[in-house]
Amino acid sequence: MPASSNLSALVQCKCPRCREGEMFKNPAISKKFTEMPVLCPVCGVAFEPEPGFFWGAMYFSYAFSVGFTMITAFLVYYFLNNPSVLVYMSFIVPVVVLASPWSLRYSRALMLHLFGGLKNLKKKQKRILINKVL
DSSP states (O other): OOOSSHHHHHHTTBOTTTSOSBSOSSOSSSTTTTOOOSBOTTTOOBSSSSTTGGGGHHHHHHHHHHHHHHHHHHHHHHHHTSOOHHHHHHHHHHHHHHHHHHHHHHHHHHHHHHHSOOOOOOHHHHHHHHHHHO
């Protein structure tokens, strides 16, 4: 079932053009969580518009990591009453490492949705495209 809006397509990591195709081949919790198909399995749009396109996703990933760090540090400070630096690090490092698959996925999805230059297909265009493929 296609995502109803661009935001829901982004959250579900669906193709920004047809909102139906999966952007990743494997689940986030797997050894191959970074693998993406070359083309959308539904509409055939290229997921990497140009070589090196996803280098810009590093900035989104960095922002997510900083956000995870700040939230974790605040929670440690609030609940453990300002412990030592070692305690902060023992909480922050595992959170950032465990969140890295989702950080990578959502940074790539954000990059493609915001800067990929892909417009969403209208229902009539989807029918025409599906008829051409079939």
